[in-house]
Every structure is written in C-alpha cells, then in structure tokens.
Amino acid sequence: MLPLEGLLVVAMEQAVAAPTCTVRLADAGARVIKIERAEGETARHYDKAVMGTSAYFAWLNRGKESIVLDVKDGEDRALLERMVARADVFVQNFVPGATARLGLGSADLVARYPRLIAVDIVGYGQDTAYRDMRAYDMLIQAESGVCAVTGTADEPVKVGVSIADVTAGATAHAAVLEALIERSITGRGKAIEIAMFDAMADLMSVPLLHHDYAGKATPRAGLSHAAIWPYGRVACSDGELVVVVQNPAEWRRFCSGALGRADLADDPRFLDNPSRVANRPALEAIMAGVFGALTRAELIARLEANALAWSNVSTVADLSHHPALRRIAVETPGGTMQGVASPLRREIRGGAVPALGAHTAALRSEFAA
16 A cells, blocks of 8 residues: 555646646555646646657656646536545645635635645745746746856856756645644644745755855856865766765875875865865866876776765766666556656556546546535
C-alpha cells in the first residue's frame, strides 16, 4: 500500500508549479482529479515532443484524472463544489485573485470545509506590494536575484530548467504533507499560501547573507563555485572534468596527489579557502599547467586514488544514457514513454498521462447531485 492511498486531491492547476506538487501526491497513491478548461491547461500546448504530448505535460501529469469543466457555469461549479466537499486537498495556481473571485481561494474553502487542506501557489506573497504581479518562472528567477549570481562575468543567465516553478511546487508538496500530519492530530484542515518568490529567496540565502553581513557581492562564476575553490571545471588534454576541494584534508590530498605539488598545501596564498578564492587566478594557472597535460582518465585516476570528488560535464545526450539514471514507463495518449523515475520513491503507482477530459463522463456520473 502506498502512503497516500485513499486521499482525494482536486487540482485547478496549470503549467509547472502546482502540477509538480500534485504529481508527487499521485505518485504516493493519492487520487488526483485535474480540472481543465475546454482547450486544456497551459502546458498541454507548449510542444508535442512526446509522441504528440507536451514534454512538460507528460512529465508532471502521470497518474491523474482529467475532467473538463467551465467553473463559471452554474452546474459545473456545483459539480466542482461537490468534489471539493469530499476532497482532502485542493491545489491551485491560477493568477492572483482568480479563484478567490469564484469563492475558491484557500481561505474561503477551508471556511466551508474545515478538514480541507487548500493550497494557493502564487508568484508573490499576497500580503506584499507585489501581490498582483504576474509570475512566470524566468520572471521570478530574474526578480529574486538568481540571474545575478548565475552565468558568466559578462552575462547573467537564467537556470536552464524551471527552477522557480519546481521549487515552489516541491515546497507546496512538503507543506501539504506537514498539514496532513497536523490534521491527523488536530482534525482541522488548513489554508496554505506558497509564493514562488519566497521559495527562490530562500535559495538565495547565502548570497543574501554575504551581501547583508559581509558587504560582499557574489560573482557570476560560470561552471565554478563563487565562494569555494578549487570547485569547478578544469581542462584536460582530451576534455573537461569538474573537481572539488571542500576541506583542509582534501586540499592537502589535492596538492600532493592530484597536482603533485605537496609544497602548495602550506603556501600562504592558498592556505585556506578564503585565501584560495582571493588568489584564484594564480592557483588556476598552476592547475591548468598540470591538468592540461593529463588525459581525463589520468586525472580521474589521481583523484580516485586520493579520495577526491569529481564529475563529468555531461550533455543531455549523456544524461539519456547515464548509468545512474532510473527510468519509469509511463503511458501517454500517443504511446509509452520512458520518463525519469520519482526521486522520492522506487515504488510508485505510475499511472497514465490523461488525454484532455478523459475522465469527464465518469467523474460527472460519480459526483452527480
């Protein structure tokens, strides 16, 4: 038995953030009913990469039921109300105020259904001056400062995946699980607000604390760490690796075993991590001279022999065939895809990705007045 079997989740969701939350609930056994417009939710239309289904939609909607409703229509709204009355969890991420105007905001719902856990995923906290701002992933990345610390010295860039959406969805998932535990103790549900900006601001804590308390800006460092060195990409004669030194013992092993320069361990320029960061160009030049003459295999052998961390600089094609990648077969309307397995659990329900409105007739019958 999966841990959330028997729970009913109703979701008025679109795009990435809320579906990230609810797919985790579905993976854990919850029944997730996805409310869609007649034309389908936003993510259905991004592309047709997966045998006719959008890659985003195929990724985040397995194991859900799809019903098409017009929530402004009286009969459909009544049907939705009956669903919510039986639900354990309600999740929505429409534009600020949209569900509240329909009486479907989290506070309104919990007032009517005291055992319900209702989640609003928004761009910005609704008690802030930014409450009405539209919020898409890249906008939140840029607004929160993530782009200011990502990229090269010459150019800020966004993270290449929807990190603001996914982090907000993962945070919402954790909040739902906490609320379910709380309800098991108190018998009461809860209205929850999760703001994408808050989730990204939390990820920005270290650069923010450096700014606020050390008066130090975090530079954009490309494929390197801005505050730890050595920690980044190095060039060998036949390609690249990422190498990492995290503590004083590793630094000594790195000097003697990887660089063949035991004398550097006590060099005043490189004695501790702040010194190495301050004198990074000089250390980079030494490393380039040594590692540039080695093949990747030779450097890997040195690193492994000295218990030092490293990684490949993988492409997406490399990821597709990576020996650590776990897959799951998922049915989509166009056929079976090999998706990425859940990072939370090896045993999941792993249901199909629904066609638009695939469960409309059955759900109308089940929740009839």
